[in-house]
Amino acid sequence: MTPLLLNYSYHACLLATLAAGALAWFGPAGWWRWAGWPVLALAMAQAVLAAFILNRPPLAGAYESAVMLLPWISALALIPCGGPEAHRRLAGVTWWAGAALMALFLVASNRFYPDWYMYKYIWTRLFFTLRLASMSIFFYASMAAMASLGALPEARTALLRWSRNFLLVGTAVFLAGEFSGFTWRMQWMGDYWCWNANFLESTLFFLLVTAAAHLPPAWAAKPRLRAAAQATPGLLMVALFMTHMLMEP
Amino acid sequence: MERLSSLKFTLASLSALMIWLGLGVFMGQPKLLAASFFDMNRMLILDWLLGPAWLQPLAPLWFLGLCLGVGVMLLNLGACTFTRLLPRLRAGNALKGWLLTLVHLVMLVVLLGHGAEMAMGHKQEELRMLPGQTVALPGGLTLSLEAVRFVSDLSVINLPYRRARWVWTSTAFKLQDNWARVVMRREGQEVSRGELRILEPMEIDGLRLTLAGFYSPESEKPARVGVRLALVHNPLTTLFFVAYGAWVLLYAALALVTWRGGPSNNSARPAQAMAS
Numbered sequence A: 001m002t003p004l005l006l007n008y009s010y011h012a013c014l015l016a017t018l019a020a021g022a023l024a025w026f027g028p029a030g031w032w033r034w035a036g037w038p039v040l041a042l043a044m045a046q047a048v049l050a051a052f053i054l055n056r057p058p059l060a061g062a063y064e065s066a067v068m069l070l071p072w073i074s075a076l077a078l079i080p081c082g083g084p085e086a087h088r089r090l091a092g093v094t095w096w097a098g099a100a101l102m103a104l105f106l107v108a109s110n111r112f113y114p115d116w117y118m119y120k121y122i123w124t125r126l127f128f129t130l131r132l133a134s135m136s137i138f139f140y141a142s143m144a145a146m147a148s149l150g151a152l153p154e155a156r157t158a159l160l161r162w163s164r165n166f167l168l169v170g171t172a173v174f175l176a177g178e179f180s181g182f183t184w185r186m187q188w189m190g191d192y193w194c195w196n197a198n199f200l201e202s203t204l205f206f207l208l209v210t211a212a213a214h215l216p217p218a219w220a221a222k223p224r225l226r227a228a229a230q231a232t233p234g235l236l237m238v239a240l241f242m243t244h245m246l247m248e249p
Numbered sequence B: 001m002e003r004l005s006s007l008k009f010t011l012a013s014l015s016a017l018m019i020w021l022g023l024g025v026f027m028g029q030p031k032l033l034a035a036s037f038f039d040m041n042r043m044l045i046l047d048w049l050l051g052p053a054w055l056q057p058l059a060p061l062w063f064l065g066l067c068l069g070v071g072v073m074l075l076n077l078g079a080c081t082f083t084r085l086l087p088r089l090r091a092g093n094a095l096k097g098w099l100l101t102l103v104h105l106v107m108l109v110v111l112l113g114h115g116a117e118m119a120m121g122h123k124q125e126e127l128r129m130l131p132g133q134t135v136a137l138p139g140g141l142t143l144s145l146e147a148v149r150f151v152s153d154l155s156v157i158n159l160p161y162r163r164a165r166w167v168w169t170s171t172a173f174k175l176q177d178n179w180a181r182v183v184m185r186r187e188g189q190e191v192s193r194g195e196l197r198i199l200e201p202m203e204i205d206g207l208r209l210t211l212a213g214f215y216s217p218e219s220e221k222p223a224r225v226g227v228r229l230a231l232v233h234n235p236l237t238t239l240f241f242v243a244y245g246a247w248v249l250l251y252a253a254l255a256l257v258t259w260r261g262g263p264s265n266n267s268a269r270p271a272q273a274m275a276s
Helices: A002-026 A031-054 A062-077 A084-107 A122-147 A153-189 A197-212 A223-247 B007-027 B034-042 B045-049 B058-085 B094-117 B161-167 B237-260 B268-274
Strands: B122-129 B134-136 B141-149 B179-186 B189-196 B202-204 B207-215 B226-233
Touching (some): A002 A062, A062 A084, A062 A223, A084 A122, A084 A153, A084 A223, A122 A153, A122 A223, A153 B207, A153 B237, A197 A223, A197 B007, B034 B045, B045 B058, B122 B207, B141 B226, B179 B207
Antiparallel strands (some): B134 B141, B179 B189, B207 B226
């Protein structure tokens, strides 16, 4: 019964997210704000149903990650940002990106990960949860940067500032996740650091966000360049993460 | 000094480091240098560099390149902190200025601590032992494995990490039911004895003994179960974790203060303010 409900909520959420994006982009002023609430409710229902089936929070794997990313970005999309024009653009882009993420599972496998014994450990849970939270925040920051492209100057400035603020918040959450991961590895393997592709990739992501925050003034004054720099970390992170997860045997 | 602390230099050093890390991600694949990376994890980095590293020279060359990149970034970080951030403390938003400076300084401490950690103390990961075996440790200590209790499915005990995740579920593998009984002695005198479980390390004389997993030597019939242990001692671990925790909190505080700082008038200022 619960898997069937999850399936219904997945399709309902996909349609609602798509519709909310269309309303924000093309709909009458004011209406689109209300469209975000059903999206958030359905995204949360999906995450709760998944947690109920798994008997733990969704933590790893492509589908579980997407199920956790969506409530985060749906909630973030509701926060008023700058003026109405900026908020409308950002919400529209975020909902469409969320719909695209969910649409991936019309063709990709929507299997859950097994209940690995490590998932019971608090630092493991914290690591995976914070990693998904930071990825959502970086992704939202990317959406804000992308929404700034083609916007009027006032909205553009507000969106780029919004994106910058969320890059900072995302970095704090990301580092908290790394702290949890270090603790987990130390308790499990003896040392907090490991030379492997995953650890190097995490460091690379941190440097990417740091680079976006350290543009020389002349470059930062070019809105397109700044938008590209601020959009890259979140987009790359989600793209690489999803590719990794979908390629897992 | 001005050039060393410039944002162009920051961006260039970060970009070079990212490319180098990307190369490391590529080289760390199983068919390339994963075995060298495995060796790097087993011991202190200095022991590795002076020992098995040069069996596959690409790995130590990559590592030395990484050290060079991090060194250049540290130089930039230090120069930026002392020539740009500290002089700005008296002007503008004082709290934000302090937080920005502290974030940079604590990052410096974290990076230096991380580097020093890799070279100090003692480290032995992937130490494989079978019941009845004894190994000698630094400081005149010996470690003996008296017994192993493994009640889970023996047929999947040697699965690699990614495949094991699908089989070693919380119902199939109980942390409390599987353990290793170890005894630590100094010059024949028992120092410590106990049952070691996964995720429950033992601290003995400043040495952290960790049970990483179980294995069964494929050559042995009937099958025996051994353990994979890690023995690590590092005087800087606590300092590293405290510094890292402080770094996270400072970042969060900086995000909060930047948020409350209100809008900036043009697109150049925010990035400058956030950077150095």
